[in-house]
Amino acid sequence: MKIAAQDAELDFYPDFIDRKLRQVLFDQLYASLAWQQDEIVVYGKSVAIPRLQAWYGDNQLAYQYSGLTMIAKPWTSTLLTLKQEIEQHTGYRFNSMLANLYRDGSDTVGWHSDDEPELGSEPVIASLSVGAEREFQLKRRYKDKHSKEKQINEKISINLTSGSLLVMAGSTQKYWQHCIPRTKKPKAARINLTFRYVCF
Numbered sequence: 001m002k003i004a005a006q007d008a009e010l011d012f013y014p015d016f017i018d019r020k021l022r023q024v025l026f027d028q029l030y031a032s033l034a035w036q037q038d039e040i041v042v043y044g045k046s047v048a049i050p051r052l053q054a055w056y057g058d059n060q061l062a063y064q065y066s067g068l069t070m071i072a073k074p075w076t077s078t079l080l081t082l083k084q085e086i087e088q089h090t091g092y093r094f095n096s097m098l099a100n101l102y103r104d105g106s107d108t109v110g111w112h113s114d115d116e117p118e119l120g121s122e123p124v125i126a127s128l129s130v131g132a133e134r135e136f137q138l139k140r141r142y143k144d145k146h147s148k149e150k151q152i153n154e155k156i157s158i159n160l161t162s163g164s165l166l167v168m169a170g171s172t173q174k175y176w177q178h179c180i181p182r183t184k185k186p187k188a189a190r191i192n193l194t195f196r197y198v199c200f
């Protein structure tokens with residue numbers, strides 16, 4: 001299903017993972033991925049990021065993320081199977097995956113675009129969710145932050161339900177930012193796998 005947005009290419013598949021397999025997959029990923037608590041440096045201070053992460057990929061790819069360098073762990077068989085299913089379904093290729101574990105509603109990812117140079121000019125990100133449903137927001141970036149003339153204030157909200165796949169492609173990262181806002185609603189844990197293609 002296409003989600004209409006100007007200057008973005010968004011495809012959403014709510015039932016990508018079979019209903020009966022969602023909990024099994026969540027439990028498996030929760031128990032088996034190499035979750036770590038990463039820190040970033042903000043104004044010279046180390047700060048724990050508000051979620052756990054794990055990075056997997058082809059032959060020890062290095063990836064820079066907010067000043068962190070992460071070395072990819074080799075694919076597990078579950079991850080490799082998921083990657084192949086997503087590749088067949090979308091027609092895109094991926095060589096790495098950043099996993100996020102949101103332990104509860106206070107875990108979050110702030111506004112950002114996945115526009116690091118090593119992701120190329122039109123990054124394709126396939127984002128698979130299992131576990132608790134969380135809101136995913138997108139908002140347009142200003143074309144020129146010094147200009148008073150702001151872009152149309154467009155915001156999109158997508159409920160990333162368990163078993164869903166969201167694909168962001170084309171100029172999405174160039175013109176839009178996204179986030180998973182913190183919520184006070186009671187939330188169980190959620191795992192999100194973001195498959196990517198890192199170029200050298």
Ligand SMILES: O=C(O)CCC(=O)C(=O)O
Binds near residue numbers: 098100109178180194
């Ligand atoms: O958890 C999500 O759905 C988004 C994660 C994300 O934006 C990222 O890892 O870059």
Ligand SMILES: [Mn+2]
Binds near residue numbers: 112113114178
């Ligand atoms: Mn992102």
